[in-house]
Amino acid sequence: MKKFLIEFPEILFIALRAMRANKLRSVLTTLGIIIGIVAVTTMSTAIVGLREAFISSISSFGSDVLYVDKFPWFAMGNWNQYRNRKDITFEQYEKLRSILKNYEAMAPSKSTFGAGVKRKDKSVQATLVFGTTEDYQKTGNVNPAEGRFLNDLDVKSGRRVCIVGKDIVDELFPRENPLNQYIKINNVPMQVIGVLEKQGSGMMGAFSLDGQVIMPLKTFETVISNRHQRLRIDIKIGDVSKLADAKEEIISAMRVIRKVPLNKPDDFAINQQEALKDMYDKTIGIVALAGIVITALSLFVGAIGIMNIMFVSVTERTREIGIRKAIGAKTWSILFQFLTEAAILCIMGGIIGLIISFPLSLVINQFLPTAMPLDIVFISLLISALVGVISGFLPAWKASKLNPVDSLRYE
């Protein structure tokens, strides 16, 4: 160990000097690693960002909330089998509410994508419109930053009031307080009673939660759509560990309510956020993995470049190796000397690669809610050192095994 500590500065010095002596060659070789690291880090930043964006865009679905719906969110197989199912009705919701015991909040909801929202000469497109009850504040985890949420009275009497997202406020009330002002949704005047807190970009503008409008269910049925719009029942359980039990309970209750015969399958579905994540990981996850593998190939090409140049370096310095061995360098000294050289080449490539990919990650951040994760920085440095050691190993091994007699004679 002591010998190693004494030799190490020499080893480092030799490696740096060899690289200085062949500047252009070192730069070109490193370029392979730089490109590899930039590709891998940028790709993984984008992938992490994509997932973050997805998670944040499904964050309106609570992890402890079950959604009773006519369709499963991800229908595998034949869609036809779901089409003939009967809609879930408000009456079924009321029955479920009276039967079920262990839940924190339950809200029926109807929703639609997109609706025109106007005020005076300004107009904006709402991304999502919900018709629901006061319990939706808990099931949907929505909190008004200003004003208030729906209350019992709003819901029961179907008042024309609404809570709107931040984007809509910014568009329609640039310099005014929106509270208690009127906007027109589908040309029906509605009073703004609350403004939701800003959610952030989400994945795509079309589903941005900052563009949503929430109103009482009855109001929704008159203003937005007809009574036949399908109803969903959102049930907040309040405890993720009780989710499975609650699901069983809901299924049996719903079977009774909807009078499903014993020998028939459920004619409704219980959805949950987890399923969305699973679905994401199953589909996008595979694409992401393929992306990482493909970009990792460029790193592999870089590694081959390193290996190639290290073989050249060993051949060029055969005589030097012979001299060192003749005067007492042991096998591991020579092995380590060349491994160090390869590792330094790669680590430098890694560092330069990170310096390049950092601004790139800022560019990605314009589209996806992500920054270059710190662990990617460490992992890529580790990978580049590892690439150096692995690709340098064969050449270094060859050097360390050279016969001093022959290598001293090498011209």
Added chain:
Amino acid sequence: MNIINIEHIAKIYQVGSEEVHALRDVSLKIDKNEYVAIMGPSGSGKSTLMNMLGCLDTPTKGIYDFKGNNVSQMNDNELAAIRNKEIGFVFQTFNLLARSNALHNVELPLIYAGVSSSERKERARLALEQVGLSDRIHHKPNELSGGQRQRVSIARALVTKPSIILADEPTGNLDTKTGEDIMALFNDIYELGNTIILVTHEEYIAEHAARIIRLRDGLIEKDEMVTKRYVPKKNGASKV
């Protein structure tokens, strides 16, 4: 006390399907503070014997005993340790590291011996002073003359205080005058009590030694003491 004790060593190379007997049966002993020249025409096994003596190679048959250590059985790393501690090499082509200055070249064996940086520098400086190069320690080999390069390599051989100094045609790449200076330096080193083994094919160089071993066809042809040893004049260049 014998430093080197060789008994019936042979070295056989396999060249294609043919066996080449570079050394057939060689036995010799070398004492402390001997000055031995090994001579022989090319193909006599001179270089093979030198590689053997320098622990750069191991014999196919026979026993090589170096200060009580059986070198014939050693692995690469043990050989490297022996070379590092016990043997100082001086080559015909100097074999200095081209990109390192004189001081670093002389330091090199001490690095592999695990000597600390400050002690290394001190000892290397001292060795360069011994060979008369204290004003050239920061010069690189290409900034030095042939004679000066050979002095650097002699300093490198001396710096570990080895048991033997093994010089392979040390004047082969030098003009007569410079060669004479180098031989004078070897004489000084010998007179200080060092053991020198000199491999050469020049009779007049061999006559600097006290004993000449002549090889032919892988066998010792003659092993005799020199009756009238040539002692070069001190030229003042060295401060040994």
